[in-house]
Amino acid sequence: MNLKVGLGYDLHRLVPGRPLIIGGVKIPFELGCLAHSDGDVLVHSLIDALLGIKGEGDIGQKFPDSDPAYKDISSLELLRQVMQEIKEAGFSVVNVDSVVILEKPKLAPFIPEMKTSLCPILGIQPENLGIKAKTAEKLGEIGQSQAIACWTVALVGHTE
Numbered sequence: 802m803n804l805k806v807g808l809g810y811d812l813h814r815l816v817p818g819r820p821l822i823i824g825g826v827k828i829p830f831e832l833g834c835l836a837h838s839d840g841d842v843l844v845h846s847l848i849d850a851l852l853g854i855k856g857e858g859d860i861g862q863k864f865p866d867s868d869p870a871y872k873d874i875s876s877l878e879l880l881r882q883v884m885q886e887i888k889e890a891g892f893s894v895v896n897v898d899s900v901v902i903l904e905k906p907k908l909a910p911f912i913p914e915m916k917t918s919l920c921p922i923l924g925i926q927p928e929n930l931g932i933k934a935k936t937a938e939k940l941g942e943i944g945q946s947q948a949i950a951c952w953t954v955a956l957v958g959h960t961e
């Protein structure tokens with residue numbers, strides 16, 4: 802199997818009056834991500850990792866925030882589009898591993914639901930999707946809950 806790896810990163814400001822959506826799951830919190838779309842930092846970093854596999858640019862080039870079609874769109878819809886293109890290029894996902902960096906709230910209770918939302922789209926089993934949440938130890942913008950960030954690596958295989 803011909804293997805390729807992609808790396809993605811994303812960061813959003815946290816602001817009042819926005820929902821906090823991570824991994825396709827709405828998480829109860831007083832702050833949410835400022836964004837043109839739903840601001841799903843995990844899915845955005847995952848999309849960037851998948852675009853990297855095909856040597857493409859980032860999510861902002863593919864789905865411009867100047868395009869009203871993407872206003873408040875569920876990032877899962879964008880992920881479905883990108884996965885369709887990955888499949889059409891002959892690739893299937895082997896595994897994905899993500900690290901979400903946020904001070905609060907605790908994400909652990911929501912990770913099973915995130916896997917339920919993402920695994921069918923990625924075409925992988927839950928044991929092939931890693932989602933970890935780390936704090937910034939109260940340091941810097943992330944540590945002060947002014948921002949949330951996420952790193953993701955994705956491995957895909959080509960069957961030819």
Ligand code: MG
Pocket residue numbers: 811812813836840841842845
């Ligand atoms: Mg983003």
